[in-house]
Amino acid sequence: MGRLAAGDEAALGELYRRTGAKLFGVCLRILNDREEAEDVLQDVYLTAWRRADSFDAGRASPITWLATIARNRSIDRLRQIGRRGGDRPMEEAAEVAETGxxxxxxxxxxxxxxxxxxxxxxxxxxxxxxxxxxxxxxxxxxxxxxxxxxxxxxxxxxxxxxxxxxxxxxxx
CATH class of the missing domain: 1.10.10.10 (Winged helix-like DNA-binding domain superfamily/Winged helix DNA-binding domain)
Incomplete structure (x- = not known):
């Protein structure tokens, strides 16, 4: 996270490689829409890039911090979708097979x-x-x-x- 806060682009790539599948799973389970989950995931990494300096290792691990951002962003997006009239009940969320x-x-x-x-x-x-x-x-x-x-x-x-x-x- 320190490298990310210093603007190291390679650190962002490594962070994505290590956490992308898990965070995508978080987004997808909440949103039940692959495209929406991909958009939210991109927003999660942009937020991490911009706010890496606010990460506090004493409060949470990097994956916990990122998963919290992913969860909150996904819930926000779900609320936006609801306001647009897209009714997607959580009960109908399909299991997603992960290949990685x-x-x-x-x-x-x-x-x-x-x-x-x-x-x-x-x-x-x-x-x-x-x-x-x-x-x-x-x-x-x-x-x-x-x-x-x-x-x-x-x-x-x-x-x-x-x-x-x-x-x-x-x-x-």
Whole structure:
């Protein structure tokens, strides 16, 4: 982020290579429109380029900062689309197959991703797989419960306990 704040164009390219697929996924899941998601993604990187000097590593990681910008910009765009009369219900959003590495694989490329991977491996297999499916695979708790043939409350409790353990592990 420091290189980006200094105006290093190569840093912007590297940032895009490392985060583009994940951020595009965030935009696409919210907007459910490929062209709109591409436009918003471009805006996210323009914002990062212009505001890299305002990034505070003490408050968030670069991917968290970028994902927040992507989410907020996507929601803003969704509101604009609604005002234009384009009715796109979120319930009809299609699953999008990604041809590149998964979000988890991309996260593993950075230090935080490695730390997260290490902490995930400390969880039991059922909890780890449930968290991965929900947060990296985009599945809802209801979809997980149905797919695993377990009560919804069980999935919610399993993931909640797992997230608490992850938080403890990551804070060490």
């Amino acid at each position: 590495p998964s979000a988890f694989d991309r996260l593993a490329e950075v230090d935080e991703g490695r730390r997260l991977g290490d902490c995930l491996r400390t969880l039991d297999e059922r909890t780890r797989e449930s968290i991965a499916a929900a947060f990296f695979g985009g599945m809802t708790y209801e979809q997980l419960a149905a797919g695993l043939s377990v009560p919804l409350g069980t999935i919610k409790s399993r993931i909640r306990r797992g997230l608490i353990r992850l938080k403890e592990c990551l804070s060490q």
